[in-house]
Amino acid sequence: MNTRSFLGVTAHFTYNGQLTSAMLGAYEFSTSHTAEHLKDKLKDVCEEWGIALSKITAIVTDNGPNIVKAVDLFLGKIFHLACCAHTLNLIAERSIKSVEGIVELLQNVRTIVTWFPTRWNSTFYMIERFILLRGDVNEIVNNYVSAPAMITSKEIEELRSIAEILRPLEAATAELCGEKYVTASTVIPLINGIQHECSKLSPTHDSAFKLRQAVLSEIEYRFGQVESVHFFAIACLLDPRFKKLHFKNPLACSRAITQIKENMRMIAHKKTENLPEESGANGESKNSVTAEEKPGFSVWNVHHGLVKKVQSQKNDSFLDSDSVTEELNMFLKSPITPFKSDPIRT
Missing domain, CATH: 1.20.1320 (phosphoenolpyruvate carboxylase, domain 3)
Structure with missing residues:
Protein backbone atom coordinates (compact mmCIF):
# COMPACT_ATOMS: atom_id res chain seq x y z
CA MET A 1 0.00 0.00 0.00
CA ASN A 2 1.37 3.39 -0.99
CA THR A 3 1.18 6.15 1.58
CA ARG A 4 1.55 9.89 1.21
CA SER A 5 2.97 12.12 3.92
CA PHE A 6 1.90 15.67 4.71
CA LEU A 7 2.94 18.41 7.09
CA GLY A 8 0.02 20.52 8.31
CA VAL A 9 0.74 24.07 9.49
CA THR A 10 -1.78 26.19 11.38
CA ALA A 11 -1.26 29.75 12.64
CA HIS A 12 -2.85 31.06 15.83
CA PHE A 13 -2.97 34.81 16.43
CA THR A 14 -5.11 37.67 17.70
CA TYR A 15 -7.06 39.89 15.32
CA ASN A 16 -9.14 42.80 16.58
CA GLY A 17 -8.89 41.39 20.07
CA GLN A 18 -10.16 37.95 19.03
CA LEU A 19 -8.23 34.69 19.04
CA THR A 20 -8.05 33.48 15.46
CA SER A 21 -6.73 30.37 13.71
CA ALA A 22 -5.84 29.89 10.07
CA MET A 23 -4.76 26.77 8.21
CA LEU A 24 -1.71 27.82 6.24
CA GLY A 25 -1.50 24.58 4.30
CA ALA A 26 -1.05 20.83 4.22
CA TYR A 27 2.25 20.28 2.45
CA GLU A 28 3.05 16.94 0.88
CA PHE A 29 6.43 15.48 1.68
CA SER A 30 8.14 13.61 -1.11
CA THR A 31 11.48 13.55 0.69
CA SER A 32 12.43 11.81 3.95
CA HIS A 33 11.10 13.37 7.14
CA THR A 34 14.45 14.46 8.48
CA ALA A 35 14.76 17.39 10.83
CA GLU A 36 16.64 19.33 8.15
CA HIS A 37 13.89 18.84 5.56
CA LEU A 38 11.17 19.76 8.06
CA LYS A 39 13.10 22.86 9.05
CA ASP A 40 13.35 23.92 5.41
CA LYS A 41 9.60 23.46 4.95
CA LEU A 42 8.82 25.59 8.01
CA LYS A 43 11.07 28.30 6.61
CA ASP A 44 9.35 28.06 3.21
CA VAL A 45 5.90 28.39 4.82
CA CYS A 46 6.91 31.54 6.68
CA GLU A 47 8.34 33.04 3.49
CA GLU A 48 5.23 32.06 1.50
CA TRP A 49 2.93 33.83 3.96
CA GLY A 50 5.24 36.73 4.76
CA ILE A 51 5.52 35.79 8.44
CA ALA A 52 8.43 37.56 10.11
CA LEU A 53 10.33 35.24 12.45
CA SER A 54 10.23 37.94 15.12
CA LYS A 55 6.43 37.53 15.21
CA ILE A 56 6.60 33.85 16.13
CA THR A 57 6.10 33.23 19.84
CA ALA A 58 6.26 29.44 19.79
CA ILE A 59 5.87 26.42 17.53
CA VAL A 60 3.70 23.63 18.92
CA THR A 61 4.26 20.09 17.65
CA ASP A 62 3.88 16.49 18.75
CA ASN A 63 6.76 14.75 20.51
CA GLY A 64 8.38 13.30 17.38
CA PRO A 65 12.16 13.78 17.67
CA ASN A 66 12.46 14.88 14.03
CA ILE A 67 9.97 17.77 14.28
CA VAL A 68 11.32 18.77 17.69
CA LYS A 69 14.81 18.96 16.22
CA ALA A 70 13.46 20.83 13.18
CA VAL A 71 12.09 23.62 15.40
CA ASP A 72 15.42 23.75 17.21
CA LEU A 73 17.24 24.17 13.89
CA PHE A 74 14.71 26.73 12.66
CA LEU A 75 14.31 29.08 15.62
CA GLY A 76 15.98 27.49 18.62
CA LYS A 77 14.95 24.99 21.30
CA ILE A 78 13.37 27.71 23.44
CA PHE A 79 10.64 28.24 20.81
CA HIS A 80 9.41 24.65 20.85
CA LEU A 81 6.36 23.55 22.82
CA ALA A 82 5.16 19.96 22.93
CA CYS A 83 1.41 19.66 22.34
CA CYS A 84 -0.02 19.04 25.81
CA GLY A 224 6.74 17.21 36.63
CA GLN A 225 8.74 20.24 35.48
CA VAL A 226 5.86 22.06 33.77
CA GLU A 227 6.22 25.07 36.07
CA SER A 228 9.75 25.54 34.73
CA VAL A 229 8.52 25.87 31.14
CA HIS A 230 8.63 29.63 30.81
CA PHE A 231 5.78 29.86 28.27
CA PHE A 232 3.35 28.10 30.59
CA ALA A 233 4.63 29.76 33.77
CA ILE A 234 4.43 33.31 32.40
CA ALA A 235 1.03 32.71 30.80
CA CYS A 236 -0.35 31.32 34.06
CA LEU A 237 1.01 34.22 36.13
CA LEU A 238 -0.44 36.82 33.75
CA ASP A 239 -3.86 35.18 33.58
CA PRO A 240 -5.95 37.14 36.13
CA ARG A 241 -7.92 33.96 36.91
CA PHE A 242 -4.85 32.01 38.09
CA LYS A 243 -1.74 34.14 38.82
CA LYS A 244 0.28 32.32 41.52
CA LEU A 245 -2.49 30.03 42.72
CA HIS A 246 -1.30 26.79 41.13
CA PHE A 247 2.46 27.08 41.56
CA LYS A 248 3.94 24.45 43.84
CA ASN A 249 7.56 25.35 43.11
CA PRO A 250 8.43 28.80 44.54
CA LEU A 251 11.69 28.92 42.58
CA ALA A 252 9.95 28.32 39.25
CA CYS A 253 7.40 30.99 40.11
CA SER A 254 10.15 33.45 41.04
CA ARG A 255 11.98 32.79 37.79
CA ALA A 256 8.83 33.42 35.78
CA ILE A 257 8.24 36.71 37.62
CA THR A 258 11.82 37.76 36.88
CA GLN A 259 11.29 36.95 33.20
CA ILE A 260 8.10 39.03 33.16
CA LYS A 261 9.99 41.95 34.69
CA GLU A 262 12.66 41.68 32.02
CA ASN A 263 10.00 41.59 29.31
CA MET A 264 8.33 44.66 30.82
CA ARG A 265 11.60 46.57 30.75
CA MET A 266 12.19 45.54 27.15
CA ILE A 267 8.71 46.73 26.15
CA ALA A 268 9.28 50.01 27.98
CA HIS A 269 12.49 50.56 26.02
CA LYS A 270 10.60 50.03 22.78
CA LYS A 271 7.95 52.62 23.61
CA THR A 272 9.76 55.19 21.54
CA GLU A 273 8.95 53.11 18.47
CA ASN A 274 5.29 53.99 19.10
CA LEU A 275 4.01 50.68 17.73
CA PRO A 276 0.19 50.37 17.81
CA GLU A 277 -1.24 47.58 19.92
CA GLU A 278 -4.28 45.51 19.02
CA SER A 279 -7.32 46.18 21.12
CA GLY A 280 -10.73 44.59 20.96
CA ALA A 281 -14.16 46.13 21.24
CA ASN A 282 -15.48 46.99 24.68
CA GLY A 283 -17.86 44.66 26.47
CA GLU A 284 -17.88 41.01 27.36
CA SER A 285 -16.74 38.38 24.92
CA LYS A 286 -19.38 36.15 23.41
CA ASN A 287 -16.86 33.35 23.04
CA SER A 288 -16.53 30.65 25.66
CA VAL A 289 -13.32 31.00 27.69
CA THR A 290 -13.14 27.31 28.62
CA ALA A 291 -14.54 24.05 27.36
CA GLU A 292 -18.06 23.19 28.47
CA GLU A 293 -18.09 21.47 31.86
CA LYS A 294 -20.08 18.28 32.27
CA PRO A 295 -22.57 18.03 35.16
CA GLY A 296 -21.22 16.24 38.22
CA PHE A 297 -17.54 16.47 37.29
CA SER A 298 -15.03 19.21 36.71
CA VAL A 299 -11.27 19.10 36.37
CA TRP A 300 -11.37 22.68 37.69
CA ASN A 301 -12.56 21.72 41.22
CA VAL A 302 -9.10 22.25 42.71
CA HIS A 303 -8.89 25.73 41.11
CA HIS A 304 -12.21 26.82 42.60
CA GLY A 305 -11.03 25.58 46.00
CA LEU A 306 -7.79 27.56 45.76
CA VAL A 307 -9.70 30.72 44.80
CA LYS A 308 -11.88 30.42 47.90
CA LYS A 309 -8.78 29.89 50.03
CA VAL A 310 -6.86 32.90 48.73
CA GLN A 311 -9.94 35.15 48.90
CA SER A 312 -10.09 34.47 52.62
CA GLN A 313 -6.49 35.67 53.07
CA LYS A 314 -5.16 39.19 53.16
CA ASN A 315 -3.73 40.46 49.89
CA ASP A 316 -0.57 41.54 51.70
CA SER A 317 0.39 37.92 52.32
CA PHE A 318 -0.08 37.01 48.69
CA LEU A 319 3.11 38.57 47.39
CA ASP A 320 6.15 40.34 48.72
CA SER A 321 5.79 43.91 47.50
CA ASP A 322 9.54 44.18 46.91
CA SER A 323 9.77 41.14 44.61
CA VAL A 324 8.46 42.69 41.43
CA THR A 325 7.96 46.02 39.76
CA GLU A 326 5.16 48.17 41.13
CA GLU A 327 2.84 47.57 38.21
CA LEU A 328 3.29 43.79 38.26
CA ASN A 329 3.05 43.76 42.03
CA MET A 330 -0.30 45.56 41.90
CA PHE A 331 -1.58 43.09 39.34
CA LEU A 332 -0.54 40.02 41.33
CA LYS A 333 -1.98 41.44 44.54
CA SER A 334 -5.32 42.31 42.98
CA PRO A 335 -8.24 39.87 43.48
CA ILE A 336 -8.51 36.79 41.32
CA THR A 337 -11.04 37.41 38.56
CA PRO A 338 -14.08 35.14 38.05
CA PHE A 339 -13.24 31.84 36.41
CA LYS A 340 -15.56 32.43 33.43
CA SER A 341 -14.11 35.87 32.69
CA ASP A 342 -12.11 36.40 29.50
CA PRO A 343 -8.45 36.95 30.48
CA ILE A 344 -7.76 38.81 27.25
CA ARG A 345 -10.37 41.47 27.97
CA THR A 346 -10.07 41.60 31.75
Whole structure:
Protein backbone atom coordinates (compact mmCIF):
# COMPACT_ATOMS: atom_id res chain seq x y z
CA MET A 1 0.00 0.00 0.00
CA ASN A 2 1.37 3.39 -0.99
CA THR A 3 1.18 6.15 1.58
CA ARG A 4 1.55 9.89 1.21
CA SER A 5 2.97 12.12 3.92
CA PHE A 6 1.90 15.67 4.71
CA LEU A 7 2.94 18.41 7.09
CA GLY A 8 0.02 20.52 8.31
CA VAL A 9 0.74 24.07 9.49
CA THR A 10 -1.78 26.19 11.38
CA ALA A 11 -1.26 29.75 12.64
CA HIS A 12 -2.85 31.06 15.83
CA PHE A 13 -2.97 34.81 16.43
CA THR A 14 -5.11 37.67 17.70
CA TYR A 15 -7.06 39.89 15.32
CA ASN A 16 -9.14 42.80 16.58
CA GLY A 17 -8.89 41.39 20.07
CA GLN A 18 -10.16 37.95 19.03
CA LEU A 19 -8.23 34.69 19.04
CA THR A 20 -8.05 33.48 15.46
CA SER A 21 -6.73 30.37 13.71
CA ALA A 22 -5.84 29.89 10.07
CA MET A 23 -4.76 26.77 8.21
CA LEU A 24 -1.71 27.82 6.24
CA GLY A 25 -1.50 24.58 4.30
CA ALA A 26 -1.05 20.83 4.22
CA TYR A 27 2.25 20.28 2.45
CA GLU A 28 3.05 16.94 0.88
CA PHE A 29 6.43 15.48 1.68
CA SER A 30 8.14 13.61 -1.11
CA THR A 31 11.48 13.55 0.69
CA SER A 32 12.43 11.81 3.95
CA HIS A 33 11.10 13.37 7.14
CA THR A 34 14.45 14.46 8.48
CA ALA A 35 14.76 17.39 10.83
CA GLU A 36 16.64 19.33 8.15
CA HIS A 37 13.89 18.84 5.56
CA LEU A 38 11.17 19.76 8.06
CA LYS A 39 13.10 22.86 9.05
CA ASP A 40 13.35 23.92 5.41
CA LYS A 41 9.60 23.46 4.95
CA LEU A 42 8.82 25.59 8.01
CA LYS A 43 11.07 28.30 6.61
CA ASP A 44 9.35 28.06 3.21
CA VAL A 45 5.90 28.39 4.82
CA CYS A 46 6.91 31.54 6.68
CA GLU A 47 8.34 33.04 3.49
CA GLU A 48 5.23 32.06 1.50
CA TRP A 49 2.93 33.83 3.96
CA GLY A 50 5.24 36.73 4.76
CA ILE A 51 5.52 35.79 8.44
CA ALA A 52 8.43 37.56 10.11
CA LEU A 53 10.33 35.24 12.45
CA SER A 54 10.23 37.94 15.12
CA LYS A 55 6.43 37.53 15.21
CA ILE A 56 6.60 33.85 16.13
CA THR A 57 6.10 33.23 19.84
CA ALA A 58 6.26 29.44 19.79
CA ILE A 59 5.87 26.42 17.53
CA VAL A 60 3.70 23.63 18.92
CA THR A 61 4.26 20.09 17.65
CA ASP A 62 3.88 16.49 18.75
CA ASN A 63 6.76 14.75 20.51
CA GLY A 64 8.38 13.30 17.38
CA PRO A 65 12.16 13.78 17.67
CA ASN A 66 12.46 14.88 14.03
CA ILE A 67 9.97 17.77 14.28
CA VAL A 68 11.32 18.77 17.69
CA LYS A 69 14.81 18.96 16.22
CA ALA A 70 13.46 20.83 13.18
CA VAL A 71 12.09 23.62 15.40
CA ASP A 72 15.42 23.75 17.21
CA LEU A 73 17.24 24.17 13.89
CA PHE A 74 14.71 26.73 12.66
CA LEU A 75 14.31 29.08 15.62
CA GLY A 76 15.98 27.49 18.62
CA LYS A 77 14.95 24.99 21.30
CA ILE A 78 13.37 27.71 23.44
CA PHE A 79 10.64 28.24 20.81
CA HIS A 80 9.41 24.65 20.85
CA LEU A 81 6.36 23.55 22.82
CA ALA A 82 5.16 19.96 22.93
CA CYS A 83 1.41 19.66 22.34
CA CYS A 84 -0.02 19.04 25.81
CA ALA A 85 -3.16 17.36 24.46
CA HIS A 86 -0.94 14.92 22.55
CA THR A 87 1.12 14.30 25.70
CA LEU A 88 -2.03 13.59 27.73
CA ASN A 89 -3.03 11.05 25.09
CA LEU A 90 0.37 9.39 25.46
CA ILE A 91 -0.12 9.28 29.22
CA ALA A 92 -3.44 7.48 28.80
CA GLU A 93 -2.09 5.03 26.22
CA ARG A 94 1.05 4.09 28.11
CA SER A 95 -0.72 3.86 31.46
CA ILE A 96 -3.30 1.46 30.00
CA LYS A 97 -0.62 -0.70 28.37
CA SER A 98 1.36 -0.90 31.61
CA VAL A 99 -1.42 -2.62 33.58
CA GLU A 100 -1.92 -6.31 32.96
CA GLY A 101 -5.46 -7.24 31.99
CA ILE A 102 -6.76 -3.82 30.97
CA VAL A 103 -5.63 -4.09 27.35
CA GLU A 104 -7.38 -7.45 27.03
CA LEU A 105 -10.57 -6.14 28.62
CA LEU A 106 -10.65 -3.10 26.33
CA GLN A 107 -9.98 -5.30 23.33
CA ASN A 108 -13.03 -7.41 24.26
CA VAL A 109 -15.12 -4.24 24.40
CA ARG A 110 -13.68 -3.04 21.11
CA THR A 111 -14.52 -6.39 19.49
CA ILE A 112 -18.16 -5.94 20.47
CA VAL A 113 -18.20 -2.28 19.42
CA THR A 114 -16.74 -2.99 15.99
CA TRP A 115 -19.25 -5.81 15.45
CA PHE A 116 -21.81 -3.03 15.21
CA PRO A 117 -21.66 -0.56 12.25
CA THR A 118 -20.04 2.12 14.42
CA ARG A 119 -16.94 2.76 16.48
CA TRP A 120 -15.54 5.29 18.90
CA ASN A 121 -12.02 6.54 18.25
CA SER A 122 -11.43 7.38 21.91
CA THR A 123 -10.95 4.70 24.57
CA PHE A 124 -12.68 6.84 27.19
CA TYR A 125 -15.73 7.54 25.04
CA MET A 126 -15.89 3.91 23.99
CA ILE A 127 -16.04 2.81 27.63
CA GLU A 128 -18.49 5.56 28.60
CA ARG A 129 -20.93 4.80 25.78
CA PHE A 130 -20.57 1.05 26.16
CA ILE A 131 -21.54 1.23 29.83
CA LEU A 132 -24.48 3.50 28.99
CA LEU A 133 -25.75 1.21 26.22
CA ARG A 134 -24.79 -2.12 27.80
CA GLY A 135 -28.42 -3.21 28.24
CA ASP A 136 -29.25 -2.76 24.57
CA VAL A 137 -25.92 -4.23 23.49
CA ASN A 138 -26.44 -7.29 25.70
CA GLU A 139 -29.92 -7.93 24.27
CA ILE A 140 -28.67 -7.71 20.69
CA VAL A 141 -25.54 -9.87 20.97
CA ASN A 142 -27.46 -12.57 22.84
CA ASN A 143 -29.77 -12.92 19.84
CA TYR A 144 -26.97 -13.59 17.34
CA VAL A 145 -24.81 -16.69 17.32
CA SER A 146 -22.12 -14.87 15.37
CA ALA A 147 -21.88 -12.04 17.92
CA PRO A 148 -18.87 -11.83 20.25
CA ALA A 149 -19.28 -12.77 23.91
CA MET A 150 -20.79 -10.05 26.12
CA ILE A 151 -18.80 -8.43 28.92
CA THR A 152 -19.59 -9.78 32.40
CA SER A 153 -21.10 -7.70 35.22
CA LYS A 154 -17.79 -7.80 37.09
CA GLU A 155 -15.99 -6.47 34.04
CA ILE A 156 -18.59 -3.72 33.68
CA GLU A 157 -17.74 -2.52 37.19
CA GLU A 158 -14.07 -2.64 36.33
CA LEU A 159 -14.77 -0.54 33.25
CA ARG A 160 -16.55 2.02 35.42
CA SER A 161 -13.46 2.39 37.59
CA ILE A 162 -11.20 2.69 34.55
CA ALA A 163 -13.45 5.39 33.05
CA GLU A 164 -13.32 7.44 36.26
CA ILE A 165 -9.52 7.41 36.16
CA LEU A 166 -9.44 8.42 32.49
CA ARG A 167 -12.11 11.12 32.92
CA PRO A 168 -9.73 13.88 34.19
CA LEU A 169 -7.42 13.26 31.22
CA GLU A 170 -10.34 13.52 28.81
CA ALA A 171 -11.63 16.71 30.45
CA ALA A 172 -8.21 18.36 30.37
CA THR A 173 -7.69 17.33 26.74
CA ALA A 174 -11.01 18.92 25.79
CA GLU A 175 -9.97 22.14 27.53
CA LEU A 176 -6.61 22.25 25.74
CA CYS A 177 -8.12 21.69 22.29
CA GLY A 178 -10.05 24.96 22.31
CA GLU A 179 -9.28 27.61 19.70
CA LYS A 180 -11.57 30.43 20.83
CA TYR A 181 -10.07 30.88 24.29
CA VAL A 182 -6.55 30.95 25.70
CA THR A 183 -5.05 27.59 26.62
CA ALA A 184 -1.36 28.16 27.45
CA SER A 185 -2.24 29.74 30.78
CA THR A 186 -4.42 26.74 31.70
CA VAL A 187 -1.72 24.07 31.40
CA ILE A 188 -0.31 24.36 34.93
CA PRO A 189 -3.77 24.60 36.56
CA LEU A 190 -5.04 21.64 34.49
CA ILE A 191 -2.11 19.41 35.43
CA ASN A 192 -2.77 20.35 39.04
CA GLY A 193 -6.43 19.50 38.53
CA ILE A 194 -5.71 16.10 36.95
CA GLN A 195 -3.39 15.13 39.79
CA HIS A 196 -5.95 16.26 42.37
CA GLU A 197 -8.87 14.40 40.78
CA CYS A 198 -6.89 11.18 40.23
CA SER A 199 -5.35 11.21 43.71
CA LYS A 200 -8.71 11.39 45.46
CA LEU A 201 -10.06 8.32 43.64
CA SER A 202 -10.12 5.05 45.60
CA PRO A 203 -10.69 2.28 43.03
CA THR A 204 -11.53 -1.13 44.48
CA HIS A 205 -10.45 -3.16 41.46
CA ASP A 206 -6.76 -4.04 41.46
CA SER A 207 -6.32 -3.16 37.78
CA ALA A 208 -7.99 0.23 38.25
CA PHE A 209 -5.81 0.96 41.29
CA LYS A 210 -2.68 0.15 39.26
CA LEU A 211 -3.98 2.30 36.40
CA ARG A 212 -4.41 5.27 38.73
CA GLN A 213 -0.83 4.85 39.99
CA ALA A 214 0.44 4.53 36.42
CA VAL A 215 -1.38 7.71 35.34
CA LEU A 216 0.00 9.69 38.28
CA SER A 217 3.52 8.39 37.57
CA GLU A 218 3.26 9.29 33.88
CA ILE A 219 2.00 12.77 34.72
CA GLU A 220 4.92 13.31 37.07
CA TYR A 221 7.35 12.01 34.44
CA ARG A 222 5.99 14.14 31.58
CA PHE A 223 4.72 17.23 33.43
CA GLY A 224 6.74 17.21 36.63
CA GLN A 225 8.74 20.24 35.48
CA VAL A 226 5.86 22.06 33.77
CA GLU A 227 6.22 25.07 36.07
CA SER A 228 9.75 25.54 34.73
CA VAL A 229 8.52 25.87 31.14
CA HIS A 230 8.63 29.63 30.81
CA PHE A 231 5.78 29.86 28.27
CA PHE A 232 3.35 28.10 30.59
CA ALA A 233 4.63 29.76 33.77
CA ILE A 234 4.43 33.31 32.40
CA ALA A 235 1.03 32.71 30.80
CA CYS A 236 -0.35 31.32 34.06
CA LEU A 237 1.01 34.22 36.13
CA LEU A 238 -0.44 36.82 33.75
CA ASP A 239 -3.86 35.18 33.58
CA PRO A 240 -5.95 37.14 36.13
CA ARG A 241 -7.92 33.96 36.91
CA PHE A 242 -4.85 32.01 38.09
CA LYS A 243 -1.74 34.14 38.82
CA LYS A 244 0.28 32.32 41.52
CA LEU A 245 -2.49 30.03 42.72
CA HIS A 246 -1.30 26.79 41.13
CA PHE A 247 2.46 27.08 41.56
CA LYS A 248 3.94 24.45 43.84
CA ASN A 249 7.56 25.35 43.11
CA PRO A 250 8.43 28.80 44.54
CA LEU A 251 11.69 28.92 42.58
CA ALA A 252 9.95 28.32 39.25
CA CYS A 253 7.40 30.99 40.11
CA SER A 254 10.15 33.45 41.04
CA ARG A 255 11.98 32.79 37.79
CA ALA A 256 8.83 33.42 35.78
CA ILE A 257 8.24 36.71 37.62
CA THR A 258 11.82 37.76 36.88
CA GLN A 259 11.29 36.95 33.20
CA ILE A 260 8.10 39.03 33.16
CA LYS A 261 9.99 41.95 34.69
CA GLU A 262 12.66 41.68 32.02
CA ASN A 263 10.00 41.59 29.31
CA MET A 264 8.33 44.66 30.82
CA ARG A 265 11.60 46.57 30.75
CA MET A 266 12.19 45.54 27.15
CA ILE A 267 8.71 46.73 26.15
CA ALA A 268 9.28 50.01 27.98
CA HIS A 269 12.49 50.56 26.02
CA LYS A 270 10.60 50.03 22.78
CA LYS A 271 7.95 52.62 23.61
CA THR A 272 9.76 55.19 21.54
CA GLU A 273 8.95 53.11 18.47
CA ASN A 274 5.29 53.99 19.10
CA LEU A 275 4.01 50.68 17.73
CA PRO A 276 0.19 50.37 17.81
CA GLU A 277 -1.24 47.58 19.92
CA GLU A 278 -4.28 45.51 19.02
CA SER A 279 -7.32 46.18 21.12
CA GLY A 280 -10.73 44.59 20.96
CA ALA A 281 -14.16 46.13 21.24
CA ASN A 282 -15.48 46.99 24.68
CA GLY A 283 -17.86 44.66 26.47
CA GLU A 284 -17.88 41.01 27.36
CA SER A 285 -16.74 38.38 24.92
CA LYS A 286 -19.38 36.15 23.41
CA ASN A 287 -16.86 33.35 23.04
CA SER A 288 -16.53 30.65 25.66
CA VAL A 289 -13.32 31.00 27.69
CA THR A 290 -13.14 27.31 28.62
CA ALA A 291 -14.54 24.05 27.36
CA GLU A 292 -18.06 23.19 28.47
CA GLU A 293 -18.09 21.47 31.86
CA LYS A 294 -20.08 18.28 32.27
CA PRO A 295 -22.57 18.03 35.16
CA GLY A 296 -21.22 16.24 38.22
CA PHE A 297 -17.54 16.47 37.29
CA SER A 298 -15.03 19.21 36.71
CA VAL A 299 -11.27 19.10 36.37
CA TRP A 300 -11.37 22.68 37.69
CA ASN A 301 -12.56 21.72 41.22
CA VAL A 302 -9.10 22.25 42.71
CA HIS A 303 -8.89 25.73 41.11
CA HIS A 304 -12.21 26.82 42.60
CA GLY A 305 -11.03 25.58 46.00
CA LEU A 306 -7.79 27.56 45.76
CA VAL A 307 -9.70 30.72 44.80
CA LYS A 308 -11.88 30.42 47.90
CA LYS A 309 -8.78 29.89 50.03
CA VAL A 310 -6.86 32.90 48.73
CA GLN A 311 -9.94 35.15 48.90
CA SER A 312 -10.09 34.47 52.62
CA GLN A 313 -6.49 35.67 53.07
CA LYS A 314 -5.16 39.19 53.16
CA ASN A 315 -3.73 40.46 49.89
CA ASP A 316 -0.57 41.54 51.70
CA SER A 317 0.39 37.92 52.32
CA PHE A 318 -0.08 37.01 48.69
CA LEU A 319 3.11 38.57 47.39
CA ASP A 320 6.15 40.34 48.72
CA SER A 321 5.79 43.91 47.50
CA ASP A 322 9.54 44.18 46.91
CA SER A 323 9.77 41.14 44.61
CA VAL A 324 8.46 42.69 41.43
CA THR A 325 7.96 46.02 39.76
CA GLU A 326 5.16 48.17 41.13
CA GLU A 327 2.84 47.57 38.21
CA LEU A 328 3.29 43.79 38.26
CA ASN A 329 3.05 43.76 42.03
CA MET A 330 -0.30 45.56 41.90
CA PHE A 331 -1.58 43.09 39.34
CA LEU A 332 -0.54 40.02 41.33
CA LYS A 333 -1.98 41.44 44.54
CA SER A 334 -5.32 42.31 42.98
CA PRO A 335 -8.24 39.87 43.48
CA ILE A 336 -8.51 36.79 41.32
CA THR A 337 -11.04 37.41 38.56
CA PRO A 338 -14.08 35.14 38.05
CA PHE A 339 -13.24 31.84 36.41
CA LYS A 340 -15.56 32.43 33.43
CA SER A 341 -14.11 35.87 32.69
CA ASP A 342 -12.11 36.40 29.50
CA PRO A 343 -8.45 36.95 30.48
CA ILE A 344 -7.76 38.81 27.25
CA ARG A 345 -10.37 41.47 27.97
CA THR A 346 -10.07 41.60 31.75
